[in-house]
Amino acid sequence: xxxxxxxxxxxxxxxxxxxxxxxxxxxxxxxxxxxxxxxxxxxxxxxxxxxxxxxxxxxxxxxxxxxxxxxxxxxxxxxxxxxxxxxxxxxxxxxxxxxxxxxxxxxxxxxxxxxxxxxxxxxxxxxxxxxxxxxxxxxxxxxxxxxxxxxxxxxxxxxxxxxxxxxxxxxxxxxxxxxxxxxxxxxxxxxxxxxxxxxxxxxxxxxxxxxxxxxxxxxxxxxxxxxxxxxxxxxxxxxxxxxxxxxxxxxxxxxxxxxxxxxxxxxxxxxxxxxxxxxxxxxxxxxxxxxxxxxxxxxxxxxxxxxxxxxxxxxxxxxxxxxxxxxxxxxxxxxxxxxxxxxxxxxxxxxxxxxxxxxxxxxxxxxxxxxxxxxxxxxxxxxxxxxxxxxxxxxxxxxxxxxxxxxxxxxxxxxxxxxxxxxxxxxxxxxxxxxxxxxxxxxxxxxxxxxxxxxxxxxxxxxxxxxxxxxxxxxxxxxxxxxxxxxxxxxxxxxxxxxxxxxxxxx
Amino acid sequence: xxxxxxxxxxxxxxxxxxxxxxxxxxxxxxxxxxxxxxxxxxxxxxxxxxxxxxxxxxxxxxxxxxxxxxxxxxxxxxxxxxxxxxxxxxxxxxxxxxxxxxxxxxxxxxxxxxxxxxxxxxxxxxxxxxxxxxxxxxxxxxxxxxxxxxxx
Numbered sequence: 001x002x003x004x005x006x007x008x009x010x011x012x013x014x015x016x017x018x019x020x021x022x023x024x025x026x027x028x029x030x031x032x033x034x035x036x037x038x039x040x041x042x043x044x045x046x047x048x049x050x051x052x053x054x055x056x057x058x059x060x061x062x063x064x065x066x067x068x069x070x071x072x073x074x075x076x077x078x079x080x081x082x083x084x085x086x087x088x089x090x091x092x093x094x095x096x097x098x099x100x101x102x103x104x105x106x107x108x109x110x111x112x113x114x115x116x117x118x119x120x121x122x123x124x125x126x127x128x129x130x131x132x133x134x135x136x137x138x139x140x141x142x143x144x145x146x147x148x149x150x151x152x153x154x155x156x157x158x159x160x161x162x163x164x165x166x167x168x169x170x171x172x173x174x175x176x177x178x179x180x181x182x183x184x185x186x187x188x189x190x191x192x193x194x195x196x197x198x199x200x201x202x203x204x205x206x207x208x209x210x211x212x213x214x215x216x217x218x219x220x221x222x223x224x225x226x227x228x229x230x231x232x233x234x235x236x237x238x239x240x241x242x243x244x245x246x247x248x249x250x251x252x253x254x255x256x257x258x259x260x261x262x263x264x265x266x267x268x269x270x271x272x273x274x275x276x277x278x279x280x281x282x283x284x285x286x287x288x289x290x291x292x293x294x295x296x297x298x299x300x301x302x303x304x305x306x307x308x309x310x311x312x313x314x315x316x317x318x319x320x321x322x323x324x325x326x327x328x329x330x331x332x333x334x335x336x337x338x339x340x341x342x343x344x345x346x347x348x349x350x351x352x353x354x355x356x357x358x359x360x361x362x363x364x365x366x367x368x369x370x371x372x373x374x375x376x377x378x379x380x381x382x383x384x385x386x387x388x389x390x391x392x393x394x395x396x397x398x399x400x401x402x403x404x405x406x407x408x409x410x411x412x413x414x415x416x417x418x419x420x421x422x423x424x425x426x427x428x429x430x431x432x433x434x435x436x437x438x439x440x441x442x443x444x445x446x447x448x449x450x451x452x453x454x455x456x457x458x459x460x461x462x463x464x465x466x467x468x469x470x471x472x473x474x475x476x477x478x479x480x481x482x483x484x485x486x487x488x489x490x491x492x493x494x495x496x497x498x499x500x501x502x503x504x505x506x507x
Numbered sequence: 508x509x510x511x512x513x514x515x516x517x518x519x520x521x522x523x524x525x526x527x528x529x530x531x532x533x534x535x536x537x538x539x540x541x542x543x544x545x546x547x548x549x550x551x552x553x554x555x556x557x558x559x560x561x562x563x564x565x566x567x568x569x570x571x572x573x574x575x576x577x578x579x580x581x582x583x584x585x586x587x588x589x590x591x592x593x594x595x596x597x598x599x600x601x602x603x604x605x606x607x608x609x610x611x612x613x614x615x616x617x618x619x620x621x622x623x624x625x626x627x628x629x630x631x632x633x634x635x636x637x638x639x640x641x642x643x644x645x646x647x648x649x650x651x652x653x654x655x656x657x658x659x
Contacts, residue, residue, distance in 0.1 A: 015594055018605035022587055029583035032576065074607035125580075 004060025013057055017070035017083040020054040020093065021136045023047055028128035037120025041108050044124045048101040051135065055090070055097035062090045063498075069141070077141070078204035084141030087502035091347065091495045092138045092270045096263045099354055100131055102474035103259040103362075109468040110365050114167055114253045123163055127259070130156035134267045143193045143279070144203045146271055147186065150235065154182045157264060161252040174247035181234060181244040189231030195224035196279070209279050222286055228275050229290065235268035238332060239302030242325040249321035254365030257317060261324055261361050262354035269331055269350065273343070277503035282338055296336030300430045302329030307437035311444070316364055316376050319441055320357065323400065326434060327353045333431075334415055337422050344493075344500035345414035351492055352399070352407040355485070359396035359478035363389045366467040366475065376444060381454025381462065389467050390449050392479035397442040399482040402435050407485045407492075414493070511560065518560040525553040533633055537622065543629035547636025555644050563648045572645055575638045582635025589627045 005013070012019065027047040034040040061068055062085055070083040085093070104127075115123050133153025137146055158179045164171030197203055199220040200211040212221060230241070237245040245265075249257045280287045303326050310322035327349070334346020366389040367373050367382055383390045399406035412431060419427040454462040466472075485492050509515065529549035536542030558566030589611075593603055596610035603610045608624025 011594075015605060018590075018594075022590060022605065026584060026587045026591070029580040029587070032580040071604055072606055074604045074609065 001060050001063040004056050005064045006060070008053070008057045012054075013061065015070075016054050016057050016061070017068055017085055017139055018072065020051055020058065020097075021083075021132055021139060023050050023054075024128045024132040024135065028125050028132060031128055032122055032125035034121045034124075037111065037115070037117060037124065038108070040121035040124040041104070041111070044104050044107070044128055045101075047128060048097070048104040048131070051131070052094075052097040052101045055093040058085055059090050059094055061085075062087055078202045078207035081145055082141040082204055082206075083139050084206065085139060087495075088273065088347075088499040089138045089270065091351070091499045092267060093135065094495075095266065095351055095354055096131070096134050096138065099262045099358055100259065102358065102477060103255060103262075106258065106362055106365070106471055106474040107255040108470055110255045110369055110471065111253065113369050114255075115163055116166055119163070123160070126156045126159045126163075127256075129153075130160060130259075130264075134263055137267050137271055141205050142203055143196060143205050143208065144190075146274075147190045147193055150189065150268070150271070151186055153264065153267070154186060154235070157256075157260065158182070160256045160260075161248050163256070164252045167253075168251050170247070171251035174244075174251045178244040178248045181241075185231045185234030185241075187231070188227045188234070192224045192227030192229075192231060195220050195227065199224065205274065205279050209281070212279070213281060217284055217286070221280075225280055225286065225290075229272070229294070232268055232272040232275065235265070236272055237265050237268075237325055237328055238272075239298055239306060239325055239329055242302075242306070242328070245325060246318050246321040249324070249361075250315050250318040254361065254368055258358055258361035258365060261320070262358040265324065265328060266350050266354060269328065273335060273347075273503065276335070277343075282504070288338060291336045291338040294336070295332045296424075296427065299329040299332030299334075299336055300427060302326055303333065303430055303434035304437070307434050307441070310441045311437060313441075314375055314377075316374060316379060316445060317361070319376065319445070320360055320364070323438065323441065324353075324357060326438070327357075327400075329434075330411075330415060330431075333427060334418065337418055337424070337427075339418065339422065340497075340500045340504045341414070341421055342418040343504065344496040345411065345418045347499050348414055348492060348496035349411035351496065352411045352482075352485070355407060355478055355481050356396045356399045359392055359475055359482065360400065362471065362475040362478065363393035363396070366471045369471065370465045370467060371462075376448055377452075378455075379445065379448040380452035381449075383450040385454050385462050385464050386467060387464070388472055389475065392472075392475045393449065394446060395479040395482055397446055401438045401442050405486055406482050407489075408482070410486055410489050410493075514560050518556055522553045522557055525556065526550055529553065533629060534626070536629055537625050543632025544636050546629075547633040548640055550633070551637040551640030551644070554641055558644070558648065563645075567645070567649075570641060572642070575641045575645065578634050578638030579642060582631045582633070582638065585631030585634060586628045589624060589631070593624070 008016070024047050027043050031040040031043045034043060058068070068085040071077065072081040072083065075081070111120060111123060130153050133149045133156065136149030137153065140146055140149060158175050161178060162172055162175035196208055199218065200208045202208055202211060234241040249261060252260070276282065276287060282288060282291070306322050306325035306329060310319050310326065313319035313322060330349050331346040334342045334349060367379060367386060370386060373379060395406065399408035402408040402412040412435065416428050416431060419431070529546045532541040532549060533543060533546035536546065554566055554570050557569065590606040593607050593610040594605060609615060609620045611623040612620035
């Protein structure tokens, strides 16, 4: 850990909390000025690499020295805006940084195929703005700043999703739908923050928590809680507020889907955890009640219902999108247990899910890139025509089911253990049922890929066609990570556990 | 003779005043109501008025879309660049945080650095807001209908 804290020059390391947000912001403007997509892509790649390095450095700093507090503009909190890094958000920063880096690497061939040449530079610019927003939500310690960054990331996401219109005009309605619902979510969230400001007179989250603990709760803070949960729930695609998600994921450009599926909802979920545990305290009666009667119940229903919906999809990406909603259910169940082990299991699943869905959506992107396929039945014979991508898809798909030797098994194991600690047998039963449903929908995909024969073209079987190496490399890294972190589960488990302890106060 | 002669003459009279008022709002924002955002909108309005009266093509020749795109990015770079500059300038020997304007000028007693800083970032805001307003206007005004009017 000491090495991670020291590998950057002291001047950079000291300002790392600001730089991790500022660098993507600046390069977003630079990318917009670039003459073509390829140069803009290089800008985006360098940015993502810098962010990944900074997030590693922050991990080292937090592990060695504890919580970092960075005062923007030299104004001390609670008046000024504070960037606050602890084990919980450093885990998310690492996730966004590294998945972002892999996704950008993957982007070049995929974007060249899907986005008009004269829009590519602006597309990368919009991506970098979204990246800035996600990192900002994760790192800031100021409640209103969370709202601002949430909107920065959401508004650029609407643009990114709408860019799928080059291939399928339905991307426009999907994006518009998300725009309406996302704006409603943001409005709810900001109303909640407004109520909290009314109740406490501060916008700094740590300060809010102190004042709330001192003065106790009243109707205003309860209303704030309800508004914030609904607002962030919408952004995190918490069942039944997930209706925007399937279409948005199905029609967005492949690179955008891979990136969003593994980061955007996770960051909103992080914000939810931050408010539930750091601002409101889990011991407060109405918060505690919401765990059992809201998050655990809704999470369980999501696990089963969304998985069931996934089974009956015809579009491969829509299927995986419904599966994402179900996976958010797993995380909510973990959160709803309200114990450190439950929360850390939820967080572990959050990270593992990013690994699986990243690889799955990248593989679907590779299929779409070579053959333009989207429906499940068109995946027929991909095992023969694109064996490497099909292999990566299979590994990540099995991980999604939770087969041993993959990380999916690890996080489900921890979830089951945590549920048993609380004696929640029904949750274990729901987990099993949901895993069976996951097996059903993944089997549909895999049977099309491996069992069916490739389509014939003028009487000849379709030839084998390798995906570009820039697609294969990040996809294989993510797929192999699914296996690697089963055998070396310690780093991720440690990260999830210390993240949970950071907000639960070491219990 | 153009049927819009009166409009054109009045607009020509008004546009410089609108721009001057925009700059007034910009540089007054530090002390009173106003600032880069409002000023940016007002300056964009001057160009939009020009486009309404003299036609979108004339406006595009005056303020080309390339300039608009460049301006939108430039404003962000000015704002963020001020923050990066404060990181490098290390006021009074000790390192200061991002966007700490005190680094910009050694005179701490009168907070001169704070004045510099706020004016600089407001210029960035003005550039971006004016450009983005125009970009939105050009995008809507320049949109060719999918089905031409004659074919309905």
